[in-house]
Amino acid sequence: xxxxRRRLSDSSFVANLPNGYMMDLQRPDNxxxxxxxxxxxxxHPQPPQPSHSSxxxxxxxxxxxxxxxxxxxxxxxLIDHSASPTPPVAQKPKILLVIDDAHTDWAKYFQxxxxxxxxxxxxxxxxxxxxxxAAYVTGGCMVDMQVMRNGTKVVRSFKPDFVLIxxxxxxxxxxxxxxxxIIGLQYGGIHTVNSLYSIYNxxxxxxxxxxxxxxxxxxxxxxxxxVDQTFFPSHKQMLTTPNFPVVVxxxxxxxxxxxxxxxxxxxxxxxxxxxxMAKTYATTEPFIDSKYDIRIQKIGTNYKAYMxxxxxxxxxxxxxxxxxxxxxxxxxxxxxxxxxxxxxxxLDICAVKAVHSKDGKDYIIEVMDSSMPLIGExxxxxxxxxxxxxxxxxxxxxxxxxxxxxxxxxxxxxxxxVSMKSQTGPQLGQxxxxxxxxxxxxxxxxxxxxxxxxxPPQQRLSPQGQQPQSPQSxxxxxxxxxxxxxxxxxxxxxxxxxxxxxxxxxxxxPRPPAQGxxxxxxxxxxxxxxxxxxxxxxxxxxxxxNTFSISESPQRGNANEDEAKAETIRNLRKSxxxxxxx
Numbered sequence: 001x002x003x004x005r006r007r008l009s010d011s012s013f014v015a016n017l018p019n020g021y022m023m024d025l026q027r028p029d030n031x032x033x034x035x036x037x038x039x040x041x042x043x044h045p046q047p048p049q050p051s052h053s054s055x056x057x058x059x060x061x062x063x064x065x066x067x068x069x070x071x072x073x074x075x076x077x078l079i080d081h082s083a084s085p086t087p088p089v090a091q092k093p094k095i096l097l098v099i100d101d102a103h104t105d106w107a108k109y110f111q112x113x114x115x116x117x118x119x120x121x122x123x124x125x126x127x128x129x130x131x132x133x134a135a136y137v138t139g140g141c142m143v144d145m146q147v148m149r150n151g152t153k154v155v156r157s158f159k160p161d162f163v164l165i166x167x168x169x170x171x172x173x174x175x176x177x178x179x180x181x182i183i184g185l186q187y188g189g190i191h192t193v194n195s196l197y198s199i200y201n202x203x204x205x206x207x208x209x210x211x212x213x214x215x216x217x218x219x220x221x222x223x224x225x226x227v228d229q230t231f232f233p234s235h236k237q238m239l240t241t242p243n244f245p246v247v248v249x250x251x252x253x254x255x256x257x258x259x260x261x262x263x264x265x266x267x268x269x270x271x272x273x274x275x276x277m278a279k280t281y282a283t284t285e286p287f288i289d290s291k292y293d294i295r296i297q298k299i300g301t302n303y304k305a306y307m308x309x310x311x312x313x314x315x316x317x318x319x320x321x322x323x324x325x326x327x328x329x330x331x332x333x334x335x336x337x338x339x340x341x342x343x344x345x346x347l348d349i350c351a352v353k354a355v356h357s358k359d360g361k362d363y364i365i366e367v368m369d370s371s372m373p374l375i376g377e378x379x380x381x382x383x384x385x386x387x388x389x390x391x392x393x394x395x396x397x398x399x400x401x402x403x404x405x406x407x408x409x410x411x412x413x414x415x416x417x418v419s420m421k422s423q424t425g426p427q428l429g430q431x432x433x434x435x436x437x438x439x440x441x442x443x444x445x446x447x448x449x450x451x452x453x454x455x456p457p458q459q460r461l462s463p464q465g466q467q468p469q470s471p472q473s474x475x476x477x478x479x480x481x482x483x484x485x486x487x488x489x490x491x492x493x494x495x496x497x498x499x500x501x502x503x504x505x506x507x508x509x510p511r512p513p514a515q516g517x518x519x520x521x522x523x524x525x526x527x528x529x530x531x532x533x534x535x536x537x538x539x540x541x542x543x544x545x546n547t548f549s550i551s552e553s554p555q556r557g558n559a560n561e562d563e564a565k566a567e568t569i570r571n572l573r574k575s576x577x578x579x580x581x582x
Contacts, residue, residue: 091118091119091120092119093119093122094119094120094161094162094398095159095160095161096110096121096122096161096163096394097124097125097126097143097158097162097163097164098125098126098163098164099126099128099163099164099166099167100125100164100166101167102125102127104166104383105125106123106387107125109383109387110387110391114391115391115394115395119398121391124156124158126145126147127147127167128169128176128178128181129178130145130146130147131144131145132181133185135185135187135188140159140189141159141160141184141185141187141190144156145157145158160190161190161191161394161397162190162191162192162193162390162393162394162397163190163192164192164370164386164390165192165193165194165370169182169202169203169371170203170204171252171254172251172253172280173253173257173258179200182200182203183200186200191397193348193349193389193390194347194348194350194370195344195345195346197345198345198346199369202369204252205249206283208367209229209366211343211344212226212364212367215339215340215343219335223332224336225361225362225363226363227288227364227365229283229285230283230284230285231281231283232275232281232282232283233281234275234276235272235273238268238272238282238284240265240268241284244263244265245261245262245263245264245287246261246268246284246285246287247259247260247261247285247287248261248262248268248271248282248284249282249284249285250274250280250282251280251281251282255318256318259316261315262284287315288355288363289357290317290358291356291358292307292308292309292356293307293308293309293317293354293355294307294308294327294353295351295353295375296333296334296337296352296354297337297349297350297351298337298350299385299389300385300392303333303334303337304326304329304382305326305327305328305329306324306325306326306327306375306376307324307325307327308323308324308325309322309323309325310322311323324375326377326378336354336364337350337352340352347369348370348393349370349386349389350367350369350370351367351372352364352366352367352368353365
């Protein structure tokens with residue numbers, strides 16, 4: 001039995017046994033008690049099965065190794081925790097206020113569209129008469145809306161992020177004046193299509209026509225044929241007109257309202273009395289026997305041209321029955337639309353109205369803004385173009401708000417001016433010294449010279465960091481020294497002169513001649529020296545400072561000698577400054 005147990009302890013022997021035989025050996029026998037005591041079993045434990053236990057141990061070891069590796073990488077910061085999926089954060093939708101009547105449901109044109117690909121658009125639609133607002137300096141604009149939806153009154157308050165204006169803000173014919181709402185939106189800093197600046201300016205037709213006159217004067221009558229219109233601020237000036245018939249337009253109105261055709265002078269006077277009762281301004285323009293009307297509209301970068309012909313016999317083509325037809329967009333029409341789209345800072349949506357007379361001439365009579373009515377068989381396409389334009393404008397505002405440039409880094413980058421004091425201070429100081437008058441002339445008074453202090457001039461350390469050197473040590477008034485091999489060039493561009501040796505002082509410069517005294521004739525040697533120094537007459541104290549400055553030398557003395565030399569220079573400077581101060 002002991003032999004059998006020793007063989008069972010041999011793993012190679014157990015591996016060669018059949019599977020069923022090994023299980024029979026390990027199965028306990030209930031009928032026969034084991035002769036081996038429990039102590040012997042603890043002393044000789046049974047070996048593990050190689051087929052199942054070894055694979056289990058290997059898998060456990062690999063799991064522990066993988067866990068340890070992940071723990072080590074996490075401690076070292078190698079695992080990217082940002083790659084783990086995070087729950088998406090719901091973005092707050094952008095609120096778009098559309099000012100238009102209830103006949104057009106603008107919500108369906110913005111359905112599915114997103115601002116910058118991440119913000120949904122919530123459309124709120126109402127008319128001017130259904131709105132009220134309050135604007136604040138820092139709180140933006142709070143809009144109150146009271147509308148009727150299917151017989152139910154709906155009241156809402158919100159802060160719009162963008163506004164699309166499709167209604168007239170002012171009309172004298174209907175008695176509607178909502179310019180205060182335009183001012184409130186501007187006060188709250190709300191962005192719109194078209195711009196609030198242009199919407200407010202379009203509240204007066206003569207004011208808009210004055211912009212057309214500027215374009216007419218710029219392009220000329222051939223490229224921009226504008227109708228000849230006359231403006232009367234009140235009825236008092238409406239005495240007569242050169243030609244008849246004329247069209248009289250009262251105040252600010254739309255859709256053919258306030259327009260009267262006057263045939264003669266008597267009717268014109270009667271019309272003046274009507275203007276007096278209306279207490280408003282009036283305009284007159286010659287009546288044009290038109291063949292058809294022309295309308296060129298521009299929505300973003302999309303252009304369309306239409307021809308409208310009256311079939312009811314009314315001289316107003318926009319009144320009664322008319323036939324509408326889309327015509328080709330010519331370069332002439334495109335020029336009209338582009339020129340008018342530039343007024344008031346830019347019009348994203350506009351339309352130009354013109355009249356084609358029976359003699360074949362065109363006359364521009366009016367321009368409309370974003371409140372223009374959509375006509376033709378492409379109305380749905382035009383509304384979709386307006387929706388795309390609004391989304392594009394809202395995206396630009398979101399991007400601009402998220403990438404505001406820092407005021408500390410202007411664009412385009414500007415080159416900072418170099419400080420002249422730190423780089424060219426000694427040279428500018430020498431060149432800015434007042435030059436004394438030539439010999440024989442009157443001397444400049446001392447009071448006109450800039451005051452000088454006893455402080456030593458600006459010095460810089462030598463490469464060895466021991467001997468200070470004045471930046472003006474290379475003055476052109478330094479004398480030649482026969483034993484110095486070093487040559488320096490003056491800051492004023494003079495010819496190179498030899499610098500004196502350290503510790504050797506050149507002779508004192510002669511004083512200039514007294515006032516009114518004739519100078520003596522210089523010798524040839526002195527003449528050659530004067531030619532070598534182009535600026536011999538500098539400030540006295542500056543000249544003496546440059547003269548007694550000590551240049552660098554490769555042999556440096558000890559610190560006591562340097563201090564003694566510097567003290568000597570300061571004493572000499574003070575002495576000569578007091579000498580020439582009279």
